[in-house]
Amino acid sequence: MAERDMAELNIVKIQRFSTHDGPGIRTVVFLKGCPLRCRWCHNPETREARRQIFCRENECVGCRRCEAVCPVGAHRFDGERRHRFEGDRCIGCHRCVPVCPVGAIEGVGRTVTTEELMKTVLRDEPFYGQIGGLTVSGGEPTAQAEAVLCLLAEAKEAGITTAIETCGFFPERYVAPLSEVTDLFLWDLKDSCSERHRAYTGVGNETILHRLSLADKTARGILLRCIMVRGVNMDDRNFEGIAQTFRQLRSCIGVELLPYHAYGGSKAQQLGGVDNGNPEWIPTDEEVENAKARLISLGCRVI
């Protein structure tokens, strides 16, 4: 264990008092790096493993100090002193972060040791009760599998309940060790149709389903989390697939639907890209309710 204590993780942020990523009150660690490229990505700042920045151009006061310290010219100012941040050029050196006098530039990505993370996680221990605890999320946590295993093991040792949010796209060898230190897998099932899965995320779903069935053999609990993207995957083809998967799993406690929202788009813009949020994809409350009803009729327990 001594060696494992030294592990470091590349994270985006730690969010306390999260009530949406597993049972009870949880502290969620968002890790950087993801092997998938979902077009509907809600957390674009977690995709790249490299460090980045959020640049909120609307908060800029035009002092141009960031421009002066940037070694690659990623901060540009046009004639009206309007700030233009070009994310493609950014090398994530974060020199501009401390010089911004108004905090309009925020570093995305930092390295922390599991020990430091545990300190924060333990701060909220009085609130966790029997069910709350630590959730490792991302990005894709298994992109930093070794360090994540350390963190989860440390949490278990400290008596904290653990959960991991995963897209399921990871090497087979991690399935067993993850099961050992994880109380609940929050397992994404983005689309039951593999071609569509490939078209919208960059990979097919075969590997993901395979790892899921493997994990099921040893997991203490699995919650399937299904994104609902209107006009893309909200059809019976997907619903029937979800239901089939649900029925096949031994340790699955239910299915949770996550309606698409477009806030990821504005974050993509702050990263120096374009706002790719798509309002068309946002399902109505009624459509989500219908999806729930359909899944229930197919035998799923929907949370």
Add this chain to the structure above:
Amino acid sequence: MEFYTACSKKRPIRLSEQTRRFAMESLQGRYGDDAMKTPYVEMSEIPGFSELSHQEQSNAAVLKLAQEAPIRICEYESVSGAATVGHGMRFAVPAYYNGKPILDHISHLTVDFMTPVRLGVDYLEKKLDDRTTGETDPVKLEELNGMKVVIRALRLFHGRYLAALKDVKPENYENLKNVPFRPAANFKEAVQSLWFTFAFLRLLGNWPGIGRIDLILGEYLDRDLKERRITLDEAREFLAGFFIKGCEWIESTPPRGSGDAQHYQNIVLGGIDEEGREVTNEVTYLVLDIVEELPIGDFPITVRVNEHSPERLLTRMAEVIRHGGGVVAVYNEPLILRSLVRSGYSEREARQFANDGCWEVQVPGKTYFRYVFFDALQLLLNDTLRLNTDEPAVYDDFETMYKTFLSHLENKLEEIYQGAIDWHLCGDPSGRYWRRGYASSSVSLFEEGCIENARSYTSCGTKYVSVSPHIGGAPDVGNSLYAIDRLVFREKKVSFAELMKILRNNWEGEEELRRYVSDQYVYYGNDDDEADSYTVRVIDDFAALTEQFRGRSPIFFPAGVSTFGRQIDWLPYRCAVPFGRKKGDILSGNTSPTPDTDFEGATAVIRSYCKIDLLRQPCGAALDVKLHPASVQGENGVEALKGLIRGFVRLGGFFMQLDVADANALLEAQKHPEKFKTLSVRVSGWNARFVTLSDRWQQMIIERSTQKKV
């Protein structure tokens, strides 16, 4: 018919349609409007009234109100009796002389309702008679006589109701026939007894809290259930009548201000009794059922939670809290008990604690209470930094500045002590002489000590007397000190003199620096040990300074932390502050973080607050925790709320109110008040229908409810 909820899940329906309709019409102001038709009774009609002594005038007013108050019997009421004279709801005894108030009203107390319910008013009358026998002191006789007049008036009022009920509502007649004069014989009589005594006290212009309703009524219900005299559904329906009648002071279009539901009708649930047994019983759950279904905020509820509180109790609290309105708040019972014992109460008496009708802790039915508030931020800005003068102070180091602030704080406490306590004791700390206060016979009758001492409530005849200094703006002082320490003394970004100049100029032309201190520093409420330490130090030092007065007189001087919304009244007297806020910005309320400075979520806010040694604030220190409805939705939302409550108790909090509110819904209510008549919000120790708040009060609630985007 639907009542507002902040929750995506609708309010459950357990009550009958007619009870729900009764609630709706009461909430929409039918009975408040009705009461305003008789705003007061006119005392000039009594010949020679102006020549009477103050006590005699009060006696005459009590009798006249009992005699002339309109009788109101509502079609679906389960309990009878009503406070039907309108100006009772306007901080006044509604007996006027030539159209002007002449008698003072009493609030901030919870009287002993247990004695009238369990032993009956006849018992009190006997006690009064016994005490009068052989007494020769004319002042004492006058006080005792005042209390006898109250009983006479109660009999009169009671008789009028019995006569009116006999034919139209025979069941109500039966329930009221013996109470509150004789001990209640069953649950219905107990509820009726409690309500009638309460309504009568309100009629006379008092705003008492209710106290531990489950302790008062629980045994009756328990017995009736065992003997199958009543079912739980019937009991709920009956008790709902008590709560709906309690809305009789709601008007359809009340004057806007600090909110319409603040008549200090606080209720305390759960916790242990004198013997140390958990009180929580079926009445506890019925009360929670009722306020879950009906958005009645007029009886703000605080639950005494301890580490052994039943799981079911926490679950039910959470399920009610989710609907918003802040109807249910939390006391950390073990900490409060230790705090009270530490300040001089016996263990048994401490266990009886409730509040003054708001959230300030007191042992009810035996305590004269008042609090004296002050703005610590004004002390810092105007006394210590002298920013209200042309020559602001300059300090060379932090500790010198802080010590100066503490000396100003100490002066303030001395001033409060002198002003309040010496006044009551006529300057003699031995407690031999108590200044006679204005007439208060009606509440005195229900306060232990007043009959025994033949001295009224306002003359401090009660067993305990408590005057509490309340510090306000403490987190703003902490944040200001932190910003000065970092900006001036540690980072040396500006000199002390320069910063003072900037503050005098309201940060004008210093936007960059202002954004730097306001955005780059982390302040109280984010569980940052360094930032929190300044606020913690201020509040702990305030406690230590207050404790210096202990033992100087028989009057308790317990420290407390509050603003009760006064942060908006104080705005004109506060200049810009060192942590980047301009003059006029709404700052911290109670012990809560300054709006828009906390961004780590509810657990971090609670942890920051719990770093304060709250054991040393025996009167209380309130924390307002804002929660977005989305964060407490669904099954997991209930679990999350329970987690917050448990953590609060484990970490040593004192009093917490959880506001589930969506700032967008509140903005919508500002635009379309007509659609949001039953939307209730917690203001501080009281609730208010949002639409009855004035613009600036609404603004304060909205700012408090806005979630900082992370």
